[in-house]
Amino acid sequence: MNVLSLSSLVLTLLCAVPGHLASPAPQPDAHHPALSSRSVLPAASHSVAFSKKVPRRKAKVDALSAFRGGVVSRHTYTTVPLAGSNLDTDYLVNVTIGGQNFSLIIDSGSSDTWVPQAGFSCFNLTGSPVPQTTCNFGSTGFNPNSSKTFELYQNVSFNQTYGTSEYVAGPIALETVSIGGLEVSRQVVPIPDVAAWTGDGILSGILGLAFPNVTSLFNTSDPTMASYTSNHIPYDPFFFTAVKQKKVEHPYFSIALNRPTAEQAETDLYTPNLGLLAFGGIAPVPVIHNTSVTVPVLAYPPTAAESKRQFLFYTLSIDSYNFPGSENVPEARNASLGNGTTILDTGTAFNLVPAPVAAGYAAAFDPPAELVTTVGLTLYVAQCNATVPQFSVTIGGQAFSMDPRDQLVPFVTDAQGDVTCVLGTQAQGGPDIASDFHLLGDAFLRNVVATFNPIGREITLTQRVAY
Ligand SMILES: *[C@@H]1O[C@H](CO)[C@@H](O)[C@H](O)[C@H]1NC(C)=O
Ligand SMILES: *[C@@H]1O[C@H](CO)[C@@H](O)[C@H](O)[C@H]1NC(C)=O
Ligand SMILES: *[C@@H]1O[C@H](CO)[C@@H](O)[C@H](O)[C@H]1NC(C)=O
Ligand SMILES: *[C@@H]1O[C@H](CO)[C@@H](O)[C@H](O)[C@H]1NC(C)=O
Ligand SMILES: *[C@@H]1O[C@H](CO)[C@@H](O)[C@H](O)[C@H]1NC(C)=O
Ligand SMILES: *[C@@H]1O[C@H](CO)[C@@H](O)[C@H](O)[C@H]1NC(C)=O
Ligand SMILES: *[C@@H]1O[C@H](CO)[C@@H](O)[C@H](O)[C@H]1NC(C)=O
Ligand SMILES: *[C@@H]1O[C@H](CO)[C@@H](O)[C@H](O)[C@H]1NC(C)=O
């Protein structure tokens, strides 16, 4: 999920609790759980490969059209309108719903698992009806008539709007959902019959892995009456159902995102085998065992009284961001990092960190990375042959390092064939926009195995062996 929609959703959810935002100044938190512990995780009982649809080709097309339109000159670094792709990195997993197969985005930053319903109406982003093919999902959608296990969840509806102005709404099914052999029954699965979506012809929805309180089920059969403040009913997302139905022995799911090769990133529209999603234990990839730490998932907002905090996302505390010069950036240390507003999000490509941290890191590149604004986007970019400074993130006392290839990513090719690279670590909200939320996205996550225990509300991070 991108930050724009994240922030507004959280605001809405918190507003649903009367007086929440009006709560007085931050109180010292006497009940803060132990900041970290070490534990040994069981091996996963089920694991499933996933693949990545690399959005580079679209980036190039957009960049070239920007050149043609004269938006970007030869001497400016170029960037593309990422809003169109929702900052998604599109790590996909195959999911079977009522016997029908779909490729879904793995998203630790949202909680609904939805697919469009066969025969859905497609709209453009300003709400005018357009042909179904314009939505460009990777399938014609879920057909209830072809499912032996379909049940309509009566008198409720789904309604979700994304920061990109994309939206989906409609009825909700109770269905059998199976991922890599892990099968649950009567899972709540929205099957929107209305969609405004900018698809890529491959993915057909989202697999949401975050907490129940950010699901989007409303106690009305009319989705236009959906309201987080009056008729929102949280439900168990897929993995919570799997735990309740005792389909996993241990309440863990674990994600290892692989880095595509430069070649794959350049040419593949669909790259299979780009990582693993495991259920029941740690994903089976080589790790450096003594780097494993387990930290608590933090409730939001961190400064509110405990009774007013909610578990929404995989939020954790950062001890420090470490890079050459970080000792001169106070914001790179936990004293000013907000104590629990950083989210692990597989649905976002980059790390989005406090602006002074991003600026300090950009300055450490040789030659330094520059902040460039084109077509409404502000991003740090650098020459692709720049020297990438070391970067690590300390969490629970353990420094997790990032591979330079995740910090300087080929992004657009200009009319002269020169490639511009974009930094994997960017300023949250741009340089001047304050925001409560920061994200460690795919750029960071490709370097670790992230194992989530949403029931015990813990996250275990383990550094992967370099690959
Ligand atoms: C998903 O399913 C499609 C079609 O069956 C298959 O081509 C693809 O390789 C599968 N992807 C993964 C990651 O298993
Ligand atoms: C759906 O995926 C499952 C598991 O990968 C596979 O066994 C089945 O043949 C697929 N069904 C269709 C209709 O492609
Ligand atoms: C499912 O069956 C009903 C009743 O026969 C029909 O009205 C509807 O169009 C069918 N839906 C799809 C997606 O085929
Ligand atoms: C949607 O379609 C309407 C009618 O064709 C058009 O006026 C509008 O500009 C379109 N909006 C977008 C975002 O394409
Ligand atoms: C749904 O609403 C209808 C009409 O309001 C009611 O008759 C029916 O019992 C409801 N169904 C359930 C499962 O609540
Ligand atoms: C849903 O709304 C109906 C009234 O329309 C109400 O009776 C019922 O208790 C509500 N259900 C929940 C779970 O809030
Ligand atoms: C979603 O709900 C909002 C109100 O919360 C409403 O304005 C909007 O029309 C609904 N969207 C759809 C597609 O039903
Ligand atoms: C992990 O082990 C390696 C060598 O096996 C050692 O160099 C490193 O300091 C250890 N790290 C920790 C955090 O114990």
Ligand SMILES: *[C@@H]1O[C@H](CO)[C@@H](O)[C@H](O)[C@H]1NC(C)=O
């Ligand atoms: C979910 O939200 C409700 C308020 O809507 C709150 O009472 C509850 O504690 C929250 N649950 C969690 C686990 O955060």
Ligand SMILES: *[C@@H]1O[C@H](CO)[C@@H](O)[C@H](O)[C@H]1NC(C)=O
């Ligand atoms: C801040 O980070 C340091 C190590 O980087 C750690 O020792 C300390 O416990 C952390 N403090 C908080 C409040 O997280």
Ligand SMILES: *[C@@H]1O[C@H](CO)[C@@H](O)[C@H](O)[C@H]1NC(C)=O
């Ligand atoms: C974070 O927590 C530490 C230790 O409790 C505190 O000193 C610091 O002021 C907090 N920082 C913020 C931004 O709340």
Ligand SMILES: *[C@@H]1O[C@H](CO)[C@@H](O)[C@H](O)[C@H]1NC(C)=O
């Ligand atoms: C780095 O690439 C730029 C073009 O992007 C080129 O002008 C420069 O000479 C290159 N520097 C080195 C050290 O190769």
